[in-house]
Amino acid sequence: MKFLLIVALCLTCLCAEKSKILVVVSSSDYITLADGTKHKTGFFLSELTIPVMALLKANYEIVFANPKGNTPTMDAVGDNIQYFSSKEEHQQAKELIKIQSFINPRKLSDITEKELEGFKGVFFPGGHAPMEDLCRDINVGRVLKHFHKYQKPTALICHGPIALLSAQNENGWIYKDYKMTIFSDDEEKFAQENILHGKMKVLPSQALKNAGGELSHAKSWTSHAVRDRELITGQNPNSDHELTHLFLEALVKQKISGKKITAWDKTTRMQVDTLYNASTGNPNWQGDGHIVIYIGCKKDDSSKNFIKQLQAHVNMARKSFKENGCEGYVVYATQDIEIAYLWWTDLQTMKDFFGSELGQACMNDAKSFMDDVLFTAVSEKPVWLNEK
Template identity: 40%
Template sequence: MKKGTILVVGSNATLLEAKGGGTILIGQFLNETAVPIMALVEAGYDFVLATPTGEKPHMDKDSDALIYFGGDDEARQRARNFFVNDPAMNKVRTLRSVVDDGLDRYAGVFFPGGHAPVVDVMQDPSVREILRHFHAHKKPTAAICHGPVSILAELNTAPEFRAALIAEDKAKAAELAKGWQYEGYRMTVFSRSEEEYAEDNVFHAKLHFNMPDALEAAGGKIITADNFTSHVVVDRELVTGQNPMSDHELAEKFIAALDGAA
């Protein structure tokens, strides 16, 4: 007997604006998507994947790498096969249709990582409704790596808030974020130094803003650990993981929160 259904909120973004012009090729991270979802399924949960357009998320090409699976190629292949071939991963709905059909059926919500959510999910109006529902009902809400930036979509002014971050107008961003439902929550996210490593060694370009600055501007209490080590923070209904190496721990603590809520 299934324990319940989890809503997985994916992104359709494939390009991220770079500072000074140009774009960076992005997507959802393989392990940050597949590993927690596979763990949920193994724990007895079903899931529904939904995105802004209803199209399947694009896998970040750089994430299909052994480093994110502890050098275990069998684990990498298993995750890749799940991402590519699992029926529920290919039966994608629009976020709007999920909201319109009602959110009461979902036991929790999960935001996978990769840079993609920084483009669309963090300013999507349907995500605002989703976040408010899960917060009001104290249902577990999990996010990993760049996924935690998705919770900024709860702001009525999310697009303007994002624009203020790009313009480096911290005062305006803070003003736009007043009343954020997660103000004062302890949380983690891809750290400043981890982002600097990605900018210098992967993208060879700079981002307009980093994730801790974005969440702190809205009132989040950011706690980060050493670069690329597993780190998960739980505060009330919110479960956040810092980086790709947090995938298994994030899944474990999210499942514990779901089982406890049930």
């Protein structure tokens, strides 16, 4: 029930600004093997739902689409609790794919260039099915070329990155020389022997290498995600959280890009869509230190005074952080979301603070009116440094 409430919240526009993410799923329910046989497959449940559930929680509107506009088919192999953190999360994933916007996705060819301008990012989940259609679909290529042109976050996981091959222009492949990852050769050989029971026409990693991609892989079945410019790719199902974190971070950078930083003091009356420097020291954002990004979403049962609550929390946090290792504090808010960059002297100092009574009080105050969406180390320097 809790998940259904979250979905209901996200699908009914309660926030002032509802940013859209396009999620492109395969239309195929099979993959053709090297000997011509067709193996039943589809999208991989966790690869689709882990990122999408995080995006919904962060108040993004999700628009599902595929080449035919037909109901996507789930790969039965992915319907397994082992790919989720709990039975509850697995059940939430199963509920998500029952919503009407997923059962009746948009047909890609119906999404105009003008409509694409309204999307902040695009995401392609995996499963073997993209090997059958997304890698050669003209409208997949059209979508990818739009997001590439405007450098908007583009995330693909497991077999999803094979869709990149569809993006060709007069100069060739638009992702040539990009750093990326995809399901590894060793992982695919295991799948051929134990799942497909046959050989594929081409190994996905080799296909991207041949096209001109710079591929990297971690040990089989371990998390590995790569970001190069607007492109974010994940190696396998176990990369879903890492890819999600990179995708959300990229979307945050896009949201605050170009915002002028306003100094904060205890008399500040917080406004939405304003980037504040609430730092209490002299952080070295460019070099030393441990930088984390936090995203919190207004609780659905909280008061309408989210900004006032957040303003009070920032003042409380600044007092708590001062002389306790957190010198950098940059904050941005909408009517529903807080985004904060925190600069700590080092990782252990941050852990010690949040393990202390003062740190616990600070976290409990935030949790009284916000749900955590993301708290992770920053993988790239904050965007305002790039704009100086």
